[in-house]
Amino acid sequence: MTARKLLTHNGSGDQVEYAGITASAGATSAGDIPALGANGRLDQSMMPSGIGPENGVLPATEALSAGDYVNYYLNAGTWSCRKADASASAGLSKRAHAYVLAAVAQNANATTYTDGKNDQCSGLTGPEVYLSDTVPGKAVSTPPTGSGKIVQSLGTATSATEVNTNFGRPILLA
Incomplete structure (x- = not known):
């Protein structure tokens, strides 16, 4: 136009x-x-100060794809990010704290978002979506099941490709 x-x-x-x-x-x-x-x-x-996305810039310790949900953690004394993971091998240590809207190479700085709409997802049926226990960094429409895995709501799917982010507290399954 x-x-x-x-x-x-x-x-x-x-x-x-x-x-x-x-x-x-x-x-x-x-x-x-x-x-x-x-x-x-x-x-x-x-926009005036204080109005806009809540974001941060952290080094990514692995390659990230657009739309990945990430975990913040201390890496040798430096706050960094990596793919969030709900699998039993990760436990609560890799819960989701934010997401990225652009792909990021390993060791490059990632702009992470803690609220707003993640419009880089795919295949969602929602309405509620969860951190995947099979593909790190991804959102899925069915909560994980099984001992040692975590169930963490990431927000509400507003379409097959978009999540209105509202991170829930993770629950470690017994």
Whole structure:
């Protein structure tokens, strides 16, 4: 879709088109009119402090795929992230704390999100989704069963590819 534009007065008696801005440059953008970006949303740079996604940047100790749920942990004294895992071999030590929206190479920095919508999932039937006990980092529509595994709700599937994130406390199965 072609971006919509406004007609504005240029101060000399003429009218000119104005497209608006899709990202703020700070104080130099004061008085500009915002325009939605290609995703149909306002850019984060236009939001006031405290409004926006809760995210962090941590080194990934393994390769991550877009949409993976991750576990935060101390790795040789440095907070890092890895794929969350509900299997019996992982236990509570690999519960999900966040997710990534972009693929990340091992040892690269990962931007992680603790709330909002993870729109990089697939095959969900929901409505509630859980951390997988068979494929680390993935969401599944059926809770794990079996001794030593964990059941952790990740949120609500709003489609086959999107989860409205609301991390539940993990339950270790006896």
